Amino acid sequence: MKYAVWGLLVLSSLMLLVIVLRNRGGGRLLSALGLNVVVAAFLLYTLNLLSAYTHMDLPINTATIGTVTVLGVPGLLLLVGLKLTLL
Template sequence: MRMAALAVLVLSGLLLLLIVFRKKMGWAWLSLFGTHLLLAALGIYVVNFSGLLTDIYIPLNPATIGAVTVLGLPGVLMLMGLKITLF
C-alpha cells in the first residue's frame, strides 16, 4: 500500500512539472510564490512581536505559513481568531 501511494505521489509530481513547463509559465510563478511566502512570514512576525496583543503568539511553521500564503492578510486574521477562540 505504501509503494502504491509513493508511486501516485511521484507520478502526480511529474505530471505537475510537465503541465507547468508546457504552459510556458516559466519561472515567474516561482518568484510570485516566493514573494507571497515572504510576506506571509512577515505578517506573522509582525503579529508575534508587535506587542499589540500580548497573549497571541502564532508559531512560524509550514501550516501557518501555508495558510497565510494562500489566504493573504485574512489568513493572519483567521489564525489570530483561531488562537483567541481555541486557546
Template sequence: MKMIMWGVLGVSALLLIIVVLRSRAAGRWLTYLGVNIIVAAFLLYFVNLVSSYTQFTLPINVTTIATVGVLGVPGLMLLAALKLVLI
C-alpha cells in the same frame, strides 16, 4: 504491484513538472505562489518574534502559512481572531 504504482506515480509527476515548467503562465504562477509563501512565513515569524511583548503566538505550520499566503494580512488577522476567540 506496489513498485509499479510508485513507478507510474513518479513518471506522471515528472511529466507534470515538465509540462508546467514549459508554460510561461505556469512559471509566473509558481513565482507568485512562492513569493506569497515566503511573505506569509515572514509575517508569522514576525508575530512570534514580538510575542515576548504581546504574549501572543501563532504556530508556523502548513495550515497557517497557507491561510496567510492565500488571504494575506486579513488571513493573519483571521488566525489571530480565531486564536483569541477559541482558545
C-alpha cells in the same frame, strides 16, 4: 504499499511541474506562489518574534502558512482572531 504511494506522489508532482513549466506563464505563477509563501512565513515569524509584547504566538506549520499565503494579512488577522476566540 508505502513505497507505491510515495512513488505515485513523486511521479504526479514531477508531471505537474512539467506541465506548469511548459506553459509560458508557468514560471511566473511559480515565482508568485513562492514569493507569497515567503511573505507568509515572514509575517508569522514576525508575529512570533513580537510575542513577548503581544502575548500572541501562532505555530508556523502548513495550515497557517497556507492560510496566510492565500488570504494575506487578513488571513493572519483571521488566525489571530481564531486564536483569541477559541483558545
